[in-house]
Amino acid sequence: MQPVAASPRRETFLQYRVERRSQRDRRLRRNPNVTDLSTLMSSDAHIDSRSSTHTASGIEPVDRIFREEAVVRITDVSMRYSGSEWALSNVDLDIAEGEFVSIVGPSGCGKSTLLKLISGLELPSAGHVAVRGRRVDRPLSGIGFMFQRDALLPWATVAENIEVGLECGGYPKSQFDSRIDELLGLTGLQRFRNAFPRQLSGGMRQRVALARILAYAPDIYLMDEPFGALDAQTKVVMGQELMTIWSRAAHKSVVFVTHDIEEAVSLSDRVVVMGGRPGRIRTEYRIDLERPRDAREVRRQPRFHRYVDAIWNDIMSENLGGGAEPAASAVMGTH
């Protein structure tokens, strides 16, 4: 798919961006780990959906991937919370069986809303969401939701927290102990079986949260910045562990929201770039990097950086196109 031509207005912003980009490149050379969008303010820009303005990286976005066998199908969905502006507008997205899809985009563009719509925690104002061919009209079972905050029971031990997942998953009580052992092994928590959440680091608490979801054995994993509160190194380690666990869990479908473009590229089969407001899908990239992936090794590949760069450019063009210059400088100048 070829990107749409840049409008004259956008060209001005592109010139600005070229200058700013060289500053960013210098900054990235100093600190190559800075690809986190969490400082990026949301934009009021309205840009044609699934348009890209920049392909200097040689990486092209793909057309909408429509799959007959989609596990999740989001069709022309718009969403407006009561008394608020439109949060999402005309979103189409298919997630295939076993696919790992990340969603990136500035704060407020509707990423979490999309997850809530898939899970049935919210219902769309227009359009529809279907999971395995059935319209989602109430909160679904069979969905594992993981948040940035671990939501563990503070008064329960690690094992007891995992038990909650087993109970929800309908496991027979007689199998609890062996299954807990298995999950503690999978998440590297064997020594912490009887520890309480307050005794664990942030990374370890997220491992418990992951173990609890695995205990539940959901069909679809919805992950809303699960590692967003962790330091950069722990985040990479957790990403690696998630990859390992995901491959052992027979590659269940995952929808993973993150502000971190590197994290998205390193984990995903596909990265969906959103913009807003209202939130819409701008571009999708199929991530053609061999699996299994090693979290550190994959970051050394030139192609990895070309994906990161292409996605960065899409997001920055939206912000610059919307006149959100302060947001751009916040990203480029403060790290």
Ligand code: ADP
């Ligand atoms: P993101 O996850 O990309 O940061 P969200 O999905 O959280 O974005 O929010 C998208 C938009 O919807 C924002 O403008 C946000 O303020 C609004 N929004 C989200 N949740 C609610 C809610 N429960 N009630 C009203 N507005 C909401």
